[in-house]
Amino acid sequence: MHRTLQLLATLGSAAALAPIRHRRSTVVMGGAGDVKKWFADSGRGDAKPSGGSLGGSGWAQTGKWVTNDAQYFVKQTSQSYKSMFAGEAAGLTAMRLASESGGEPALRIPEVFHAADFDDGKGSFIVMEFLTMGRGGDAETFGRAMARMHLATPDDPEAASGKFGFPVDNTIGATPQPNGWDDDWIKFWSEQRMGHQVNLAGDASIDRLWQQLKPRMHEFFDEDEDIQPCILHGDLWSGNIGTAAGAPSVFDPACYYGHHEAEWGMSWCASLGSGFWAGYRELIPEAAKFRMRRPLYEAYHQLNHYNLFGGGYRNAACGCLEQCLGSLD
Secondary structure: OOHHHHHHHHHOOOOOOOOOOOOOOOOOOOOHHHHHHHHHHOOOOOOEEEEEEEEEOOOOEEEEEEOOOOEEEEEEEOOOHHHHHHHHHHHHHHHHHHHHHOOOOOOOOOOEEEEEEOOOOOOEEEEEEOOOEEOOOOHHHHHHHHHHHHHOOOOOHHHHOOOEEOOOOEEEOOEEEOOOOEOOHHHHHHHHHHHHHHHHHOOHHHHHHHHHHHHHHHHHOOOOOOOOOEEEOOOOOHHHEEEEOOEEEEOOOOOEEEOHHHHHHHHHHOOOOHHHHHHHHHHOOOOOOHHHHHHHHHHHHHHHHHHHHOOOHHHHHHHHHHHHHHHHO
């Protein structure tokens, strides 16, 4: 059994995610007894929180737990394991396997040890390797490490056969992200990415622009262009990038297997400079229509931000769609 699927079989498969706009969760820091029990039952010994909260978001809270001989990173939420942590666990595992198999330099991805619901059903938790995170690092090394992950042969058999998607649905932020397998990248992006976010938005202007763009999606790709699935972090912005023991690291993903260029849809807030691109392009040269496709891949994330936060992201999303249409005229 492939290792990503083996992890899912161990942890339990994820349920399909309902498309709920502006989905938020009340953070819970209860369930400490469940976390403590897991450490004891797994043979890791007595564990306790250390140093207080490491931060969080509107839907999760994080902290460090310690035993006599190790440190662990624990994240808790009031949502179920299936809706929040099944996808994160599988995504981290898929990225770690791809990074380890791709050669050096490699991304440092935390190992996932466990994820489960609290016994009372009022939330869930995930336990993973604790990495002491820093910022900075060598930009070219980071670029090469990302390229090596993108070039790695997928661990998942569906992706290895040329299909786009992921073994489970997951979330991007708190937005449900469907990942059903499809061997047509344009169809996958149209239906499970753009169309999904447009439907969540329920906005007449956004829908009008999308209906104009959707039938012309094929024009963003050359007929002989060979789009192969690779593992994507899926939500790569500066807050999800760091260094661990000097190596580049990425975390808090929204993974799926897709076109490698879709990784840069969040580059508007990722501060990827010339050094990064020099390293990345050593291994993956820029495609002819890369710049034409950038607003198409950015539009998904601007739409997601609008669905999560509202406000000015509506104008940004419309701007991306208009830019896409303008590039086709």
